Amino acid sequence: xxxxxxxxxxxxxxxxxxxxxxxxxxxxxxxxxxxxxxxxxxxxxxxxxxxxxxxxxxxxxxxxxxxxxxxxxxxxxxxxxxxxxxxxxxxxxxxxxxxxxxxxxxxxxxxxxxxxxxxxxxxxxxxxxxxxxxxxxxxxxxxxxxxxxxxxxxxxxxxxxxxxxxxxxxxxxxxxxxxxxxxxxxxxxxxxxxxxxxxxxxxxxxxxxxxxxxxxxxxxxxxxxxxxxxxxxxxxxxxxxxxxx
Numbered sequence: 660x661x662x663x664x665x666x667x668x669x670x671x672x673x674x675x676x677x678x679x680x681x682x683x684x685x686x687x688x689x690x691x692x693x694x695x696x697x698x699x700x701x702x703x704x705x706x707x708x709x710x711x712x713x714x715x716x717x718x719x720x721x722x723x724x725x726x727x728x729x730x731x732x733x734x735x736x737x738x739x740x741x742x743x744x745x746x747x748x749x750x751x752x753x754x755x756x757x758x759x760x761x762x763x764x765x766x767x768x769x770x771x772x773x774x775x776x777x778x779x780x781x782x783x784x785x786x787x788x789x790x791x792x793x794x795x796x797x798x799x800x801x802x803x804x805x806x807x808x809x810x811x812x813x814x815x816x817x818x819x820x821x822x823x824x825x826x827x828x829x830x831x832x833x834x835x836x837x838x839x840x841x842x843x844x845x846x847x848x849x850x851x852x853x854x855x856x857x858x859x860x861x862x863x864x865x866x867x868x869x870x871x872x873x874x875x876x877x878x879x880x881x882x883x884x885x886x887x888x889x890x891x892x893x894x895x896x897x898x899x900x901x902x903x904x
Contacts, residue, residue, distance in 0.1 A: 693789070
């Protein structure tokens with residue numbers, strides 16, 4: 660019998676697949692980022708730090724807000740300085756919380772029936788999926804499907820104000836698991852939400868779009884935009900069929 664191993668390319672153990680999967684998992688740090696405007700601390704932090712201009716050409720100091728967030732990590736997880744440095748390098752959730760650039764992410768909105776990409780935006784991979792949601796939505800949108808990473812009180816209120824039907828997956832909590840009815844509802848919603856995965860599947864397997872061979876954010880944005888356009892072209896000529904991936 661043959662077994663899959665971590666040495667094989669692609670699949671669950673592919674670096675980019677793991678990064679994308681982890682980006683969908685909400686953590687306590689994501690909840691902090693969602694509800695706290697860290698820039699509010701910048702003025703007070705700068706006032707208490709003795710940042711003096713060093714010799715010309717010297718290294719500039721680290722951003723005070725970034726350092727403050729590192730202290731929050733260190734205290735919350737009870738880490739030593741060495742452990743903190745290692746965990747920042749090792750953990751995607753820490754990098755996402757700190758806003759460190761770990762690549763670029765393609766946020767798309769597609770039509771559930773045609774599976775055509777209607778609009779998109781590109782952000783750093785450290786940006787949570789729910790953050791660019793507002794710029795992707797239009798007044799013509801009637802309902803929104805998405806996984807539980809998009810679910811929050813803020814997003815629910817945004818959809819309510821827009822008069823949109825909220826079809827986002829229900830999110831379980833440590834002390835409040837999903838009811839059987841919620842699980843059944845999520846299963847039903849998945850039949851529609853999963854259509855967006857066909858898009859990313861085509862881009863990854865056909866165009867290797869999880870690898871961007873460019874340097875610089877503007878070039879990465881153009882590359883991602885072109886991937887979305889190429890997908891739409893091939894999807895357009897097969898409106899009634901499934902795409903070969």
